[in-house]
Amino acid sequence: xxxDAFIVCMxxxxxxxxxxxxxxxESELRVFxxxxxxxxxxxxxxxxxxxxxxxxxxxxxxTASAVELGLESANGMQATLSYRFAGQAAPAATFTGAxxxxxxxxxxxxxxxxxxxWATWCAPCKAEMPxxxxxxxxxxxxxxxxxxxxDLQGSKPVLAFFNDTGIGNLEPYxxxxxxxxxxxxxxxxxxxxxxYDGDGREVWRVIGGVEWDDAAMAELLREAT
Numbered sequence: 001x002x003x004d005a006f007i008v009c010m011x012x013x014x015x016x017x018x019x020x021x022x023x024x025x026e027s028e029l030r031v032f033x034x035x036x037x038x039x040x041x042x043x044x045x046x047x048x049x050x051x052x053x054x055x056x057x058x059x060x061x062x063t064a065s066a067v068e069l070g071l072e073s074a075n076g077m078q079a080t081l082s083y084r085f086a087g088q089a090a091p092a093a094t095f096t097g098a099x100x101x102x103x104x105x106x107x108x109x110x111x112x113x114x115x116x117x118w119a120t121w122c123a124p125c126k127a128e129m130p131x132x133x134x135x136x137x138x139x140x141x142x143x144x145x146x147x148x149x150x151d152l153q154g155s156k157p158v159l160a161f162f163n164d165t166g167i168g169n170l171e172p173y174x175x176x177x178x179x180x181x182x183x184x185x186x187x188x189x190x191x192x193x194x195x196y197d198g199d200g201r202e203v204w205r206v207i208g209g210v211e212w213d214d215a216a217m218a219e220l221l222r223e224a225t
Contacts, residue, residue: 067081067082067083068080068081068082068083068084069081071206071208071210073209073210073211073214074211074214075127075211077124077127077128077208077209077210077211078208078209079206079207079208079209079210080206080207080208081204081205081206081220082204082205082206082207083203083204085202085205086201086202086203086204087201087202088201088202089200089201089202090105090106090113090115090194090196090200090201090202091105091180091183091184092104092105092106092183093105093175093179093180093182093183094179095148095173095174095175095179095180096154096155096173096174096175096176097171097173098155098171098172098173103173105196105200106200108144108146109198109199109200110198111142111143111144111198112142112143112144112195112196112197112198112203112221112224112225113143113144113145113146113195113196113200114135114139114143114144114145114146114193114194114195114196114221115146115148115193115194115196116132116145116146116147116148116191116192116193117147117148117150117175117180117181117188117190117191117192117193117194118147118148118149118150118190118191119149119150119151119190120149120151120157120158120160120161121151122190122191124190124191124208124209125190125191125209126161126165127209128191128209128210128211128212129147129161129165129167129170130165130166130167131210131211131212131213131214132145132147132170132193132212133167133168133169133170134169134212134213135212135213135217136169136170137169138213138218139221140169143221143224145169145170146170146171146173147170147172147173148173148174148175148180149172149173149174149175150175150176150178150180150181150190151174151176152176152178153176154174154176155172155174158172158174159172188207189207189208191207191208191209192205192206192207193205193206193210193212195220195221195223195224196224197224197225198224203223203224204220204223
C-alpha cells in the first residue's frame with residue numbers, strides 16, 4: 001500500500017474524539033492493523049541479531065519494538081499488545097506439569113511458544129481460556145500453547161476449572177510458588193500471554209484477555225515464524 005493510500009485508510013472512519021489515546025481495534029480493523037504491524041517489523045533495520053543477550057535486545061532500535069496497541073475483542077474484552085520486551089530471552093524459572101514433573105520454557109524450544117500466565121480467581125483469564133484451548137488444537141504441531149496457573153493452591157482449582165469448562169487441549173501447568181511471576185519481577189498483570197520464537201526470544205506480549213481463535217490473532221502469531 002502506498003503512503004497516500006495508507007494515510008487515507010488511517011484518517012477515514014477514524015476514532016471518535018472522546019476515545020482514549022490508544023487505538024481500540026474494532027473487529028473489522030484488526031486484521032488490517034495486524035498487517036501494518038508486520039510491515040513495521042519488516043522495516044525494523046535495528047533488530048538485534050539472534051543470540052544477542054537481553055541487554056542488547058532491550059536497546060533494540062526501530063518502531064516495532066516501541067509499539068503498544070489497544071485490542072478489543074468482539075465480546076468486549078480489552079487488552080494491550082506490547083513489543084516493549086521483544087528480543088528478551090525466556091526466563092529459566094521452573095513450574096509443574098500435570099504429572100508433577102519440573103518444567104521450564106526451554107523444554108519447548110525449537111518451535112514458537114505461546115505462554116499464558118493466569119489464575120482461576122482472575123475473571124478475564126477464565127473468559128479467554130476456552131479460546132486459548134481452541135487455539136491449542138488449531139496450532140497443534142506448529143505452535144506450542146501452554147497455560148501456567150499462578151494459583152497458590154496448586155492443581156486442585158485448575159483441574160476443577162478445566163473440568164467444569166471442558167478444557168481438553170491444554171495441560172494444567174501450575175506454578176504455586178509463583179516462580180514465573182518472580183522471574184518477571186512480579187510485574188505481570190493477569191492474564192499476560194507471551195509469544196516466543198523458536199529460539200526462545202520474546203516476540204510480543206498481550207496484557208489482558210482476548211479471543212485467541214480470532215483471525216487477527218492468527219496473523220499476529222505468524223510473527224514468531
